[in-house]
Amino acid sequence: MEDQEDRYQRARERVTALRKFYGKLGSFLLFGLLFLGFNYYSNGLSYPWFLWIIGFWGLGIVMEAFKLFGTDLFLGKNWEQRKIREQMEKENRNSQNWF
Numbered sequence: 279m280e281d282q283e284d285r286y287q288r289a290r291e292r293v294t295a296l297r298k299f300y301g302k303l304g305s306f307l308l309f310g311l312l313f314l315g316f317n318y319y320s321n322g323l324s325y326p327w328f329l330w331i332i333g334f335w336g337l338g339i340v341m342e343a344f345k346l347f348g349t350d351l352f353l354g355k356n357w358e359q360r361k362i363r364e365q366m367e368k369e370n371r372n373s374q375n376w377f
Contacts, residue, residue, distance in 0.1 A: 299342060299343065302339060310331075313332065314328050316328070
């Protein structure tokens with residue numbers, strides 16, 4: 279049986295990883311805008327070279343997100359079950375409103 283300290287340590291590591299990811303995402307957005315500005319100033323976006331930087335950096339961010347969140351990022355493990363419950367509750371509310 280795992281104890282409270284093990285769970286606390288895993289939760290702490292997860293929060294640290296989330297903080298690092300959000301920091302990377304923030305710097306990606308900030309530098310993306312900076313590179314966009316440089317590109318616009320240098321050639322008026324006639325050749326958008328900043329897209330190469332943003333594209334590869336963004337690919338790294340997406341890979342990091344999948345490593346951190348797994349495939350739960352989009353539909354999640356329990357997405358289908360949640361949607362089934364929501365639809366059943368909606369049906370119950372609708373059937374109660376007609377009486």
